[in-house]
Amino acid sequence: MRWLAMLLLGIALLLGWTDGRGRLESAAIDQLASLNGRPAPxxxxxxxxxxxxxxxxxxxPWRRTVHAALLDRLAQAGVRGVGLDVILSEPDREHPQDDALLAEAMRAGPPVVLPVIMAMxxxxxxxxxxxxxxxxxxAKAxxxxxxELDADGVxxxxxxxxxxxxxxxxxFALAxxxxxxxxxxxxxxxxxRRPPKAGSGWLRDHWMQIPYAGPPGHFRSVSYxxxxxxxxxxxxxxxxxxxVGATAVGLGxxxxxxxxxxxxxxxxxEVSANVADSLRQGLTLRRAESWENAAVAVLMTGLLLLGLRRLSPWQGLCLVVAAMAATAGLTWLALRLAGVQLSPLPLLGALALVYPLWSWRRLEAARLQEALRREQEAVWRFIAHDMRAPQSAIVALVRRWRASGEALDGELMSRVEAHAQRSLTLADDHVQLARARHGGAQEPLDLRDVVADAVDQQWPxxxxxxxxxxxxxxxxxxxxxxxxxxxxxxxxxxLSNALRFTPEGGTVRCALSPQGQDWEMRVSDEGPGVPPELRPRLFQPFAQAMAVANEPDRAAVQAASGAGLGLVFVRTVAExxxxxxxxxxxPRTSADLGAAFFIRLPRA
Known part of the structure; x- marks a missing residue:
């Protein structure tokens, strides 16, 4: 499961870091923003x-004397300041005196701010x-x-x-x-901050995300x-x-x-009213940095993975739903308390991937465990079956001895010992073969140590x-x-096979040497060699490298020559x-006597 956990954490990191703020993502952020309103000032x-x-x-447009009359009314009422959001970039040629009257009303009344626009x-x-x-x-200012409009026009x-x-x-609101x-x-x-670009004709700075107080019509309003x-x-x-500004449809x-x-x-x-209110209250709003989105995604995914390790599938599904709800709540709290707009969709997307992938991996692990359990059961069945013969022979020998009433002799004890040794060998070989098929850590090692250790074990x-x-x-x-x-x-x-078939005074050689991109461990002996008819099935279970059919006590000879799983184990480990x-x-030397077996492994 460790590699899957690392993969999911990497996906969460990638989704959080590469947030592109598409339409769907922006819509999700807007939904959270709509829950973050406040009373109108x-x-x-x-x-x-x-x-x-x-x-x-x-x-x-109305005559500018109308705006002058409005300013007079506002001055009489004692307003603190006026933002006259009306474009007045062209002189009134039909009523040239109106500009002067409006200018006089502006000077006599409360401070007035007029708009500036960009034109080509x-x-x-x-x-x-x-x-x-x-x-x-x-104008006072x-x-x-x-x-600023985003790509979706919002x-x-x-x-x-x-x-x-x-x-x-x-x-306009700041002014x-x-x-x-x-x-x-x-x-x-x-x-x-937006550093000026070389050659740019129009410069912008202090890019501010607007903390809107509410929907249209949220601010107090009176008719002009x-x-x-x-x-x-x-x-x-x-x-x-x-x-002062246009709210009529199609006018502004x-x-x-x-x-x-x-x-x-x-x-x-009203957008300007929202900007003014948020600036005055010191309310800030910013989009989360890529590393912040990535950190939250990895944190939530990691916590979810820790929880899934100890829960059932149904409990895990409930935990995923709870984690997604907690993520949405965390996103809202970040917006509410810190004015940071986390991107919820990458976070929720990372969490949504966790459950199906984790469930798939658990099913795979369960399937492999079940296959291993069945194979282990089969191993034990084989052990039970194969051990019946030597155990039955031991029981038969003991019963015959009891029935005869004779004293124990060396031949009887030798046969009992041979059958018992075969039972132990069978059990050990089966267990080692199962370990070779399903166990084994993969870590760097020096084959010189392996060869030296094996030779030391067989030296006595x-x-x-x-x-x-x-x-x-x-x-x-x-x-x-x-x-x-x-x-x-x-x-x-x-080595044990080579020693078993090498006569007294002979030599068994164990060598380690490079062979292309592999390392080869070779064991050669000076025994009788392997008959041609046995070579095709030499690495099959229970195939013996010597004929036993004509021996007076076949079980004893098999005990001496092995249980028939040794070479199967060797090939399984190599593969x-x-x-x-x-x-x-x-081709062999020394009159074609002896046998040579090898294990080749790829270099690290």
């Missing part, structure tokens, strides 16, 4: 150029388009009214600073707070015509920051926002049989990846290590 008021105002005052100049380069000079000179951010070389303009004495200091100005005609109580206007700019769909657009003047047997045992090792390391215990046991099997084991059937 009681000192920001929108004076709406709405449908009733158009019906009462006539078609747009005669040369094709962007440039600022502000109010006509007489109005720009009378100028501010740009641009709203207004989620603004740049608090925009302009051209040598001149910057605050955002309004400035004239009212409520602007944050330059050092505390939020937003992501009601203020103009005195139907709004002065107490309702006193001390307010008044934002309106945008879809995270708090509204395309069917409920938010007027640009060679001495007892008066057989010379030689060992030939290279000077350089012979590194492979494998299980040392299994390889030593395989080589001991070959498990990516190599092979076989009998060297090439």
């Amino acid at each position: 009681d000192d920001i008021l929108i004076v709406a150029i709405d449908e009733p105002s158009l019906a009462a005052l006539g078609r747009w 100049g005669p040369s094709g380069a962007p440039q600022a388009a502000g109010p006509v000079p007489v109005l720009a000179a009378s 100028l501010g740009h009214i641009h709203v 207004a989620r951010s603004v740049f608090l600073k925009e302009g051209g070389p040598g001149r910057w303009w605050d955002h 309004l707070l400035g004239v009212a004495g409520q602007s944050p200091s330059a050092a505390d100005l939020p937003g992501q 015509v009601d203020v103009l005609e005195g139907r709004v109580p002065a107490a309702m206007l006193r001390g307010q920051l008044a934002l 700019d309106a945008y879809p926002t995270p708090m509204a769909s395309h069917d409920a657009l938010m007027p640009g003047v 047997l060679a001495e007892a049989q008066s057989v010379r045992l030689t060992c030939e090792l290279p000077d350089d390391e012979a590194v492979v990846r494998g299980d040392r215990a299994l390889l030593v046991r395989a080589l001991v099997n070959l 498990r290590h990516g190599g092979r084991a076989d009998l060297d059937s090439g």
Whole structure:
């Protein structure tokens, strides 16, 4: 399971790091943002150029004396500042005196902020388009009214600073707070910094994600015509920051926002109201960095994996659902408490992958365990079956001895010992074969140590049989990846066979040498060799390298010559290590006497 856990953590890391903020991801973030509203402030008021105002005052645009009269009303009521979100970049040629009257009303009343927009100049380069000079000179400040649209057309951010070389303009909302004495200091100005690009004609800085307070219409609003005609109580206007702008459909700019769909657009003047309110309260909102999304994804995935290790499939499914709910809650808390927009879909996607992949791996592990259990049961059945013969022979010999009433003799004890030894050998060989098929750690090791260890184990047997045992090792390391215990046991099997069939005074040679991209361990003896008819089935279970059919006590001879699994074990170990084991059937010396077996393993 470890590799699957690492894979899932890697997927979580990748999904979190490569968040591209597509439409679906942005929509998910917007859903969370819609849960993060707040009450509208009681000192920001929108004076709406709405449908009733158009019906009462006539078609747009109105004469600028109308705006002058509105400013007079606001001044009498004691508003703190006015943001007049009306484009006044062209002089009124039909009523040239109106510009002067509006300028006078601006100078006499509360501080007024007028908008600046970006326009294309005669040369094709962007440039600022502000109010006509007489109005720009009378305004307390100028501010740009641009709203940044994402790829899906939703207004989620603004740049608090925009302009051209040598001149910057605050955002309209920031400029309004400035004239009212409520602007944050330059050092505390939020937003992501945007270094100017070489050759850029229009510069932007302090990219701010807007913490919207609510959907369209959330801020307090009064009709332009009601203020103009005195139907709004002065107490309702006193001390307010008044934002004058169009809300009538088709009259001004309106945008879809995270708090509204395309069917409920938010007027640009209300977007400015949201910006002003969040700046004044010090509310910040930023998109999470890639490393933050990745860290949360890896953390949640890791915790989920830890829980799944100890739970049933049904409990695991419940845990996944709970983890996904907790992730959504964590994303909302990060937005609510820290103003950080984590990307929920990569996090939820990583968690959604965990359960099916983990369940698949568990099913695979269960299937393998069941196969292993069945094979182990088969091994034990084979052991029980194969051990019946020697055990039955022991019982028969004991019963015959009891029936005869004779004293124990050496021949009887030798036969009992032979049968008992065969039983032990059978059991040990079966267990070792099962381990060779399913066990074994793969780690770097030096085959010189394996050969030396196997030769040391067989040295006493060679001495007892008066057989010379030689060992030939290279000077350089012979590194492979494998299980040392299994390889030593395989080589001991070959050596024990060679010693068994080598006559007294003969020699058994064990050599390690390079063979192309492999290392070869070779064991050769000076015994009678392997008959040609036995070679095709030499590595099959229970095939013996010597004829026993004509022996008077076949069981005793089999006990002496092995249980028939030794070479099967050797080949199984070699194949498990990516190599092979076989009998060297090439030309032999010494009158073609003896046999040579080898194990070849790939170099590490």
